[in-house]
Amino acid sequence: MVSNFVNSVKQRNILKGQFLQFIFVGSLNAIIDLGFLDISLWLYPTNDQTLLILFNTAAYILAIVNSYIWNSRLAFKGYAQKDVREKVFFLIQAGISLIISNLIFIAGIRFFTLCRFSLWFIQNISKVLAMISPSIASFLFMKYFVFKRLKAA
Structure with a gap:
């Protein structure tokens, strides 16, 4: 019973640490993602x-490559196999x-266009919204599927 409690506490601490590291990597991804989109829209409004x-897809691909590199080396370091x-x-x-x-992203642009904000604001707020939900889904998918250690047979 005590060992179950200790294991439960350890699991929560690991999850909290992974999530904080994932947030750090996600912040870098957001800078890359939003930065590339803004540069693209500045060059080609x-x-x-x-x-x-x-533009959103290209920005996302750059961020996702960064995500794999850093999450496999930081947040999920002990779990990353880097295999096929x-x-x-x-x-x-x-x-x-x-x-x-x-x-x-597209739904946000359509919605905020109705509010008559500036095009820059509409595109950026839509991009921020487009980064939040996929980030949560990515963490859960990486935690439980991508960087999950396979149990020895």
Whole structure:
């Protein structure tokens, strides 16, 4: 009974530490993601949905590569195998998160356009919203699928 309690406390502390490290990596990802989008929109201002999705996707891919590098070395260091299975699962979660990101990004732009804010504000607030939900989904997917240690047979 005592050992179950001790293990439970250890698991919570590990989860809290991983989540804090994930937040740190996520902050770096947000800078890359939002930074690339803003640079793209500054160089090629547009409200064309196809270009916006293209810019968002490119920004997201840069951030997701950064995410894998840092999460495998920091937040999930003791769990990362860096094998084919892990990379495939990471790509699957990245693809799912990208779809979520693009849907929220475009929906946010459509919604905030009704409010008559500046185009820069609309695109940036939509991007921030498009980063939040996929980040939560990514943490859970990485924690329980991507960087999950396989039990020895």
